Amino acid sequence: MNISPFILERYFAEYEFNVPYLLCSSDCESISIKDLLQLEEESSEKLENVWLGYTESQGAPNLLKQIANLYSSIDSKDVLTFSGAEEAIYIFMRTMLQQGENIVVQSPCYQSLFEVAKSEGITIKQWNMDKDNGWELDLNELENLIDSKTKAIVINFPNNPTGYLPSIEKYQQIVDIAKRNDLLLFSDEVYRLFEYNEADRLAPACDLYDKAVSLGVLSKSFGLAGLRIGWVACKNPDILEKLKWYKDYTTICNSAPSEFLAEIALKNTDKLIDRNKQITLDNLVLIEELFTEFSSILSWNKPKAGVIAFPKFDEAVAEKVNYRKIAEDYGLLLLPGSCYGYPDNYFRIGYGRKNFPEAIAVFRKYLNEKFN
Numbered sequence: 001m002n003i004s005p006f007i008l009e010r011y012f013a014e015y016e017f018n019v020p021y022l023l024c025s026s027d028c029e030s031i032s033i034k035d036l037l038q039l040e041e042e043s044s045e046k047l048e049n050v051w052l053g054y055t056e057s058q059g060a061p062n063l064l065k066q067i068a069n070l071y072s073s074i075d076s077k078d079v080l081t082f083s084g085a086e087e088a089i090y091i092f093m094r095t096m097l098q099q100g101e102n103i104v105v106q107s108p109c110y111q112s113l114f115e116v117a118k119s120e121g122i123t124i125k126q127w128n129m130d131k132d133n134g135w136e137l138d139l140n141e142l143e144n145l146i147d148s149k150t151k152a153i154v155i156n157f158p159n160n161p162t163g164y165l166p167s168i169e170k171y172q173q174i175v176d177i178a179k180r181n182d183l184l185l186f187s188d189e190v191y192r193l194f195e196y197n198e199a200d201r202l203a204p205a206c207d208l209y210d211k212a213v214s215l216g217v218l219s220k221s222f223g224l225a226g227l228r229i230g231w232v233a234c235k236n237p238d239i240l241e242k243l244k245w246y247k248d249y250t251t252i253c254n255s256a257p258s259e260f261l262a263e264i265a266l267k268n269t270d271k272l273i274d275r276n277k278q279i280t281l282d283n284l285v286l287i288e289e290l291f292t293e294f295s296s297i298l299s300w301n302k303p304k305a306g307v308i309a310f311p312k313f314d315e316a317v318a319e320k321v322n323y324r325k326i327a328e329d330y331g332l333l334l335l336p337g338s339c340y341g342y343p344d345n346y347f348r349i350g351y352g353r354k355n356f357p358e359a360i361a362v363f364r365k366y367l368n369e370k371f372n
């Protein structure tokens with residue numbers, strides 16, 4: 001297998017731990033093990049007694065139960081845990097698709113959602129979001145992309161990098177198209193539960209369709225990326241079985257301490273998410289102020305969910321923007337649009353972190369120095 005580099009992850013590998021102001025992180029502010037343990041009585045002592053042997057390959061039974069609680073028609077047997085969401089994406093693409101088939105992938109998106117399949121010789125059909133119309137998706141275009149060789153539709157709502165969340169009606173139509181064509185529906189829901197208005201929340205795809213695979217993780221909305229606990233939920237036992245077989249060749253089982261901590265996190269879902277939402281909504285006000293102030297050169301679609309957006313510099317000034325130089329001169333990290341196959345006047349901004357006010361002050365300084 002010959003796979004292309006993951007452009008975004010290589011960019012982060014260069015800068016993430018070397019610059020003070022990350023203005024493009026895709027996750028919420030994290031917490032320490034100590035803070036997490038404070039959410040449950042006597043948990044410190046219990047953590048000390050966690051057995052460091054192999055754990056159950058599907059996931060610890062108590063953890064599976066907590067994950068199943070996030071869905072309305074799923075129980076423990078329908079859940080399979082992984083090391084992060086990334087392992088689940090990799091294994092799904094490696095097991096469920098065959099050469100000669102194609103998949104329709106919402107675009108732009110997190111690179112692994114198409115790159116793993118592409119490296120296996122699967123044809124990728126991009127279902128492009130409309131950059132000039134609030135990142136909307138066209139259902140006729142989806143229907144036109146599907147042919148007799150199509151095996152799956154890959155979606156990601158709320159979307160990385162645009163923050164786009166479709167209406168509940170449009171989402172249901174996407175599920176219906178998958179059903180009508182008897183396609184697998186791989187639904188990356190890693191930002192689910194992070195809608196600013198709960199009325200906008202979409203049902204998990206696995207609750208709507210038996211051939212849908214819902215992808216979840218503790219990294220994003222929960223802010224617990226260091227646990228590396230992700231999962232899929234799916235009501236089709238044959239799909240889950242295939243994924244299980246492959247996992248025996250990757251990680252076999254989770255880290256025991258992570259499973260213990262993940263269970264505490266999920267028992268305290270509301271507390272953790274409410275805290276992260278408060279940080280995010282406060283930060284959102286600061287971005288709006290900045291984008292209003294610099295509206296002659298910056299524009300964006302304000303997301304309805306998640307912690308990232310995909311704004312752009314006006315094309316007239318695009319040549320002046322050099323993200324690597326911004327990182328070097330200002331210690332400020334923005335993610336270039338080219339990490340998503342877009343022109344570099346687009347960039348990803350992330351607003352889930354606590355030091356966002358400081359980081360945006362540095363961004364303002366840069367904008368003032370270069371464009372005023």
Ligand SMILES: Cc1ncc(COP(=O)(O)O)c(C=O)c1O
Nearest residue numbers: 026084085086110160190217219
């Ligand atoms: C949309 C999306 N899916 C999956 C992942 C992978 O998540 P993890 O790092 O927890 O494996 C990411 C990470 O950035 C993501 O943004």
